[in-house]
Each structure stands twice: as C-alpha cells, then as structure tokens.
Amino acid sequence: MTATQPLRVALAGLGTVGAGVVKLLDANRDLIERRAGRGIEIVAVSARDRAKDRGVDIARFAWEDDTARLADRSDADVVVELVGGSDGPALALARATLAGGKSLVTANKAMMAHHGLELAQAAETAGAALKFEAAVAGGVPVIKGLRDGAAANRIDRVYGILNGTCNFILTKMEAEGRDFADVLAEAQALGFAEADASFDIDGVDAAHKLSILASLSFGTGPAFGDVATGGIRHVLAADIAEAAALGFKVRLVGVAEAGPHGLFQRVHAHLVPVDHPLAHVSGALNAVVAEGNFVGRLLFQGAGAGDGPTASAVVADLIDIARGEFGPPYAMPAASLSAPNAADSGDRRGRAYLRFMVADKVGVLAEIAAAMRDAGVSIESLMQRGAEADGSVLVAIVTHEGPERSVAHALDKLRGSPSLAGEPLWMHIL
Template sequence: MTDQRPLRLAIVGLGTVGGGVIRLLETNSALIARRAGRPIEVVAISARDRSKDRGVDLSSYEWVDDMTTLAAREDIDVVIELIGGSDGPALTLARQCLAAGKPFVTANKAMIAHHGLSLATIAEKAGVALKYEAAVAGGIPVIKGLREGAAANEISRVYGILNGTCNYILTTMEKDGRGFDEVLKEAQDLGYAEADPSFDIDGVDAAHKLSILASLAFGTELDFAGVNITGIRHVIAADIAEAAALGFRIRLVGMAENGPAGLFQRVHPMLVPMDHPLAHVDGSLNAVVADGNFVGRLFFQGRGAGDGPTASAVVADLIDVARDEYGDPFAMPVASLLAQHKADAGKRTGRAYLRFEVQDRPGVLAEIAAATRDAGVSIESMIQRGANRKDGVLMAIVTHEGQEYRIADTLARLAGSDSLLDAPMVMHILD
C-alpha cells in the first residue's frame, strides 16, 4: 500500500520550469494527491538569486542557499533539479542525492546524455528513483511510452523533431519565405531562442535527447559522442522553396537505428515527404516516431518546451515516486545495456538533396556532373536557378538511392574548386 504521508520535496532552480512546477502543484493539488495516493508538498526551494521576481508566491517555502545540504535532510523525500548544465552543481547534486538514497527528478537532458549511466548505477545501488521524463520532448510522455508502454517490443528505429526552436525557425521560413538570420532574430525576440542559440540551431540539444531515446529504445549504452550532428544554421530560403517544389518540407530530424551494422545516430536537416506525419509538425511542437516489431508505428506529438508542458512531465515523475512506481532508469539494469559499436553511416542507402552555390559561368554544370559521375552518384533531377547571390547561381541535385559514402566522395572531388562560392549543403531524404 502506498505511504499516506505527504511526499516532501525540494526544488532547485526557479526559472521558467521551476515556477511552472510550483504553479501546477498548487493549481492541481487535490487531483495530484488523489492520483499519487498522498499529498505532494514543497518544503524547500533553492536558486541563485533570492530577490528575483518569479511571478509566483514563494513565501511559504523555506529558502535554502546551499543546495548541497538537501541530500542529507531527513524532512525532504525527493529533490527536483532544474538548473541545467551537463556538469557542475547539477551533477554534484544528483550524485549526492542518489548516493544518500534520495529519489532525484530532473529535466536536464545534457546531464543525462553525458552522465546518465553513472547516475543510473548510483541509483540502482541505492535502490532509489532517477526520473527524467521532462528531459526529452517536454510534456510528451515519450520516455514512459518507450520504457513502459512499448517494453515488450523490439524497436528498430526511433526518430523525430526534438527541438522546438529549430522547428519554429524552419516552419516560419517555410510559411513566410524569409531568411534564416531574420527568423532567428524573431525567435529570440519572442523567447523561442536563447541569446546564444548555438545549442539549439547547431543540433546539440536535439542530439542530447536523441542519445537518451536511443538507449531507451534499443537497450544500448548511452553514446552521445556517437551522434553525427548537423544543425540548421546553413539552411537558406531557397532550400525550403526547392524542397516544397519537390514535394518535401525541411525539418531537423534526430534519427537512431540499431541492428547488425551497429548503432546509427544522426541529427540532421532532412527533406520529409509531404505525406509523412513529421511534415505537418509546425511551430515549436515536437514529435517522436518509434517503430516496434509488434506494435508497429508509434507517434508522439506535443509541446516540447515551456513552463506548462515541462512542469507536467516533472510532476508526472513525482507522482510515480509518490506511488513507489519506478524501475530502472533506462528500462533495464545498467549491466544489461549493450555496448553497441557505431554504425558506418557511409554504408547507409538512401536519396539525398545537394545544393551548390556556384559561379555563373560555362563549364560549372559539367564539372559537378563529372564529380557525381566519378563518385558513382546517380542523379534523379538537377535544377539550376537564377542568381541567389552576386555573380552566382543556385544548383540543386536530387540523387537516386545510393550509398552515402558516394555523396561524401562527390564533395571531396569538388573540394577546393573555384567554381563553388560556398560550401555545399547536403540533406538526406526521409524514406
């Protein structure tokens, strides 16, 4: 029978999500207590700036300046970490709490991606919960879905749109026909993008999430270092227009597959067919697709960030802790996770879109055609548009299906050519 005493918690980090957790616990307190089987109460809070106005009344909670004392306090049953960062104070706090036998709930995808296995090992030894539903795709219950709902299935592939900032930028460029830099500035003004957006637009945030999903889906060890990452920084409006003309939309897709060839993990802008569900995931929404051998295709979609969705995931974890319903952090003991080797992406087969910005002069088309021919790339279509920049034109190629190493060979043959005004852009096509 579930313990009837209140679950007493401390919240470390009182930014957007921390405030959202407090508001959710206060607004839905009676419903949460019924679902948890006992009340959930905030006892203590901690953040860097005590004087900051966070839009929520904090006067009834004890303020703790030294968060490292929370692990040893007997009047706190669980600690929620919302400060972020893969290392530093967040990691220290996680280790202290778990080693002390205190359940730990976090929304910190970077920490889980880099240190999840070591933290899970500590949690296993102490027999306590390490929960991180909010670390991937905000309010979408994809962690629970993979760890519990699809637990009986062999998952062959998991992929999706894992970063709302990138999706907002790409879909706004698509809708308005505007350039990347202009839309990024708008996203920053609206609060969708950070002042330094590098983690988002360069694909690192999505890669953190993908590595976590891959471990859960396949039962393999976390391997963030094995993710091939390309962001959206170099996608231009012309790419989006060409994709639309070909029947595609561009999305930043994180994809992981596991099989005899090894573990493949990639975050990359891709051309998504119009009839695929991911093509219709707009704005700051996230979506995850998992292919199971018995359940078939699972599709999760929802808001991937923000105070409400992320707080919802955090409190869902708290309810599990209150019920004493939690298992191994990665769906099985750490010792059971497979140390899978990295797959050779060059041997993957598929179609691709290649965009070149080239000199507007005779012979350039022949030069590119010769490079693709010599690399063994079969061209499905080739389009040349008018001037995209001074003295240049845009050339777009869609390939027939072939091994990816041939694309890399093509680019190597063109490296250093004075016909190219900028580095080529390669986007694979989602099959």
C-alpha cells in the same frame, strides 16, 4: 485526505520550469493527491536570487543558498533538479542526492546524455528512483511510452523532431519565404530562442535527446559522442522552396536505428515527404516516431518546451515516485545495457538533396556532374536557379538511392573548387 505521509520535495532551480512546477502543484493539488495516493509537497527550494519575483510564493518553503545542501535535508524524500548543464552544480547535486538514497527527478537532457549510465547505476545501487521524462520533448510522455508502453516490443528505429526552436524557425521560413538569420532574430525576440542559440540551431540539444531515446529503445548505454550532429544555420529560403517544389518539407530530424553493423545515430536537416506525419509538425512542437516489431509505428507529438508542458512532465514523475513506481531508469537494469557499437554512416543507403552556390560560368554543371559520376552517385534531377545578388547561382541535385559514402566522396572531390561559392549543403531525404 489520506493519512499517508506526503512525498516531500526539495526543488533546485526556480526558472521558468521550476516556477511552473510550483504553480502546477498548487493548481492541481487535490487531483494530484488523488492520483498519487498521497500529497506532494515542496519543503525546500534553492536558486540564484532569493528576491526575484517569479509569480509564485516561495516564502513558505525553506531556502538553501547552496543548492548542494538540498541533497542532505532530512525532511526531503526526493530532489528535483532544474538547474541545467551537463556538469557543475547539477551533476554534483544529482550524485549527492542518489548517494544519499534519495530519489531524483530531472529535466536535464545534457546531464542525462553525458552521465545517464553513471546516475542510473547509482540510483539502482541506492534503491532510489531516477526519473527524467521532462528531459525529452517537454510534456510529451515519450520516455514513459518507450520504457513502459512499448516495453514488450523490439524497437527498430526511433526518430523525430526534437528541438522546438529549429522547428519554429524552419516552419516560419517555409510559411513566409524568409531567410534563416531574419527568422532567428525574430525567434530570439519572441523568447523561442536563446541569445546564444548555438546549442539549438547546431543540433546539439536534439542530439542530447536522441542519445537518451536511443538508449531506451535499444538497450544500450547513452552514447552522445556517437551522434553525428548537424544543424540548420546553412539552410536557405531557396532550399525550402526547392524542397516544396519536389514535394518535401525541411525539418531537423534526429534518427537512431539499430542494425547488424551497430547503432546509427544522427541529427541532421532532412527533406521530409509531405505525406509523412513529421511534415505536419509545425511551430515549436516536438514529435517522436518509434517503430516496434509488434506495435508498429507509434507517434508522440506535443509541446516540447515551456513552463506548463515541462512542469507537467516533472510532476508526472513525482506522481510515479509517490506511488512507489521506481523501476530501472532505462527500461532494463543498468548492468544489462550493452556498450553501443557505432555504425558507419557510409554504409547507409538513401537519397540526398545537395545544394551548391556556384559561379555563373560555363563548365560548372559539368564539373559537378563529373564529380558525381566519378563517385558513383546517380543523379535523379538537377535544377539551376537564377543569379543571386553576388552573381552566384543555385544548383540543386536530388540523387537516386545509393550509399552515403559515395555522396561524401563526390563532395570531397568538389571541396576547394574555385567554381563553388561556399560549402555545399547536404540534406538527407527521410
């Protein structure tokens, strides 16, 4: 045992992750103390329901009914925020913690995406640590990898699979040929998706994480509002089958790239070549790729959620604080972070997969082809599949490389056409 005073922790939130933190500190107590150079002890907790059975003994900790009071406790050195939400009690606790000179550990990607710059400035002013490894990709140490391991590199692009719920749904659809709604219902029954899964399936959760990765990679303030965000709710089993026939897999991918015209950030369903590492990320796993100018391509992959992986990231941050490793939260002082200039996606060049559900009648293909021609979109291949139960047929187009503005213009020309049964689906090819 060391004579050094233990790091004293106040824990807000005793859900899956909070209970996981308690279990991990209990299970690996001796190992953690050896690695941290001192013990790490929870002294106080707060949650909604004191009587709830969480599978851990919380009677040994002081209890606060008001979460905000954790920031004022004189017997705590650091507060762990696992309440969630971009604002409200979580943000109030974070602000009070840092204003009081205490360090903060959080798994709250929404709060960091919306208020990360403010909190980083507060931490640096107070001489406190702000750690948020668990906010992106669960137990995968991608934030440490970018902030510390790749610190000597200029990062040109960072991208990846950032939402395990979407990846579970897409790979299940891929393996079993089932449609989205059916697999979503199964994911909800298994606990992989919330009852209201819109944050996941519409790409918002991944966009929060991407804005954090972009800030770390490119030295800009987090700019969640600049992330062009789309999800997977309109992907059909037929789209996944078409992608497979073309040598691709469908994945929800977040991409951030710095260029001469600004910072580009987008979360969108992509066709990923089968020989790309992201094509082999299955189930609820996450994966992040960063491309550095000296280190080359780095791949971080692992469990992106769950009590064990996320608690692992939280406790790793506590170990850093116990060691006295504070440092700037975003790899450089907050004052050095530049204001991001959002790049126009229309200037980007790439290939696209476009899917239309159309009426089974003469002239429809000619109408689509004419819209592509008039917008300057070059068609690489065009496929038409048999009629659906409602009489519509699927038409899928793969374009040659060209500016995204042209594809958007072609789709605008077709919008409202009586030949189309619903909105077209546009997926970028990675």
